[in-house]
Amino acid sequence: MSQSYNRGLVEDFGRWKEFTAGMWAWIFHKFTGWMLIGYLFTHIAVLSTAIGAAGDTAAIQAETDIYTTTIQGLEELFIVRVLEVGLLAVAVFHILNGLRLLMVDLGIGLEAQDKSFYASLILTGVITVASVPTFMKGVGF
Amino acid sequence: MSTQQQEPETQEAPEDPEMKGAQSPQDRRLAEKESGAIDEESEKKAELEGETVHIKVFRYDPEVEGKQEPRFDDFHVPFEKGMTVLDAVIYARDEYDSSLTFRHSCRQAVCGSDAFFINGKQRLACKTQLSELEQPVRIEPLPHQEVVKDLVVDMGHFYDQMHAVEPYFQDEDTPEVSDLEEQHQSPENREKIKMSSRCIWCGACMSSCNIAAGDNQYLGPAAINKAYKFAMDDRESEEIKEHRLRILEQEHGVWRCQTQFSCTEVCPKDIPLTEHIQELKREAVKKNLKFW
Numbered sequence: 001m002s003q004s005y006n007r008g009l010v011e012d013f014g015r016w017k018e019f020t021a022g023m024w025a026w027i028f029h030k031f032t033g034w035m036l037i038g039y040l041f042t043h044i045a046v047l048s049t050a051i052g053a054a055g056d057t058a059a060i061q062a063e064t065d066i067y068t069t070t071i072q073g074l075e076e077l078f079i080v081r082v083l084e085v086g087l088l089a090v091a092v093f094h095i096l097n098g099l100r101l102l103m104v105d106l107g108i109g110l111e112a113q114d115k116s117f118y119a120s121l122i123l124t125g126v127i128t129v130a131s132v133p134t135f136m137k138g139v140g141f
Numbered sequence: 142m143s144t145q146q147q148e149p150e151t152q153e154a155p156e157d158p159e160m161k162g163a164q165s166p167q168d169r170r171l172a173e174k175e176s177g178a179i180d181e182e183s184e185k186k187a188e189l190e191g192e193t194v195h196i197k198v199f200r201y202d203p204e205v206e207g208k209q210e211p212r213f214d215d216f217h218v219p220f221e222k223g224m225t226v227l228d229a230v231i232y233a234r235d236e237y238d239s240s241l242t243f244r245h246s247c248r249q250a251v252c253g254s255d256a257f258f259i260n261g262k263q264r265l266a267c268k269t270q271l272s273e274l275e276q277p278v279r280i281e282p283l284p285h286q287e288v289v290k291d292l293v294v295d296m297g298h299f300y301d302q303m304h305a306v307e308p309y310f311q312d313e314d315t316p317e318v319s320d321l322e323e324q325h326q327s328p329e330n331r332e333k334i335k336m337s338s339r340c341i342w343c344g345a346c347m348s349s350c351n352i353a354a355g356d357n358q359y360l361g362p363a364a365i366n367k368a369y370k371f372a373m374d375d376r377e378s379e380e381i382k383e384h385r386l387r388i389l390e391q392e393h394g395v396w397r398c399q400t401q402f403s404c405t406e407v408c409p410k411d412i413p414l415t416e417h418i419q420e421l422k423r424e425a426v427k428k429n430l431k432f433w
Contacts, residue, residue, distance in 0.1 A: 020403065022400065022405075023402075026401045104415070105422070110416045
């Protein structure tokens with residue numbers, strides 16, 4: 001064969017409309033995993049700015065220490081509340097799909113893998129919606 | 142005299158296309174040659190009268206100047222009940238464009254030569270009913286394999302991976318002649334490997350696998366399934382099973398599978414590929430983790 005034609009990766013993510021449940025589960029799992037890692041580092045970065053609050057008991061009691069003011073300042077922002085709901089959705093999906101993958105690894109219910117993916121999606125949706133009143137307290141709810 | 146004999150034949154052809162099948166191919170060709178224009182016209186008429194299916198076929202040929210740039214060709218094939226995708230491309234090749242190239246052999250999902258990418262999914266053309274598909278039916282060569290010409294892909298890499306798992310029965314000890322001259326398998330064990338033995342090497346699973354696309358060294362679902370068939374066979378000794386697991390537990394072996402279930406979805410023989418790969422993962426762990 002002198003020449004051949006390589007169609008590259010076009011047919012992979014260009015054909016997302018044809019993806020099956022298992023493929024979507026894989027993509028969402030990767031995506032949520034990276035989101036959680038991103039959150040972890042943001043979390044560390046934000047909280048490490050408040051290390052200075054340690055030991056200053058008087059300020060902590062008066063709620064004027066840098067930790068409390070940082071957190072309060074962030075919680076006042078509407079976008080942070082929205083991001084918190086998003087974080088919960090991402091974490092819940094990752095946990096539920098992780099359980100699904102655990103079952104897959106153990107060889108349990110492989111015939112129902114698509115159904116368990118849909119179930120974890122629905123459950124994630126329900127939990128996220130149920131969490132909205134708690135997370136949005138004070139900012140419009 | 143001869144013109145008189147030919148005339149009724151050419152008139153019959155458009156009215157009853159099935160009659161053409163009853164003639165010998167040579168007769169048909171002769172008739173076509175002698176009345177080329179009439180035949181073409183009548184064929185078009187017959188096509189318009191009956192129900193047709195619209196297929197779009199991927200075309201590419203590095204050796205023909207006009208086909209070096211890949212494109213899709215449209216064919217309108219007269220539809221018959223029970224027609225498969227393979228029937229349609231065979232018709233298109235026989236009647237419209239004899240340069241249309243694709244592999245096919247048995248037409249009954251046994252030989253595994255005609256796996257194509259049909260309407261966005263790897264399917265066996267001879268096993269896929271046209272009536273089940275949305276039109277126009279897009280027929281492309283298998284993704285992630287190099288296209289040689291039209292629907293023909295280079296299967297070399299797939300076969301290399303299949304051979305890498307040593308897909309043959311190997312046992313040092315042959316049963317004693319006095320005991321048994323055949324190596325019997327228990328019915329239970331046969332049941333266990335039954336599904337894995339159905340593989341027809343069509344390459345649909347390998348083509349559908351997202352991991353195999355990005356990692357050329359990955360054995361792929363078909364090869365791992367083949368290894369499963371032998372690793373789970375009780376008649377092979379423990380040492381050989383361990384040897385097989387050593388091949389499978391390498392970096393580009395079973396652990397590359399990320400359970401997307403794409404292979405299981407597309408397998409034309411309904412082999413539970415993911416299940417087999419997962420079982421081999423557990424076997425590999427069990428082999429290495431012995432606390433007892």
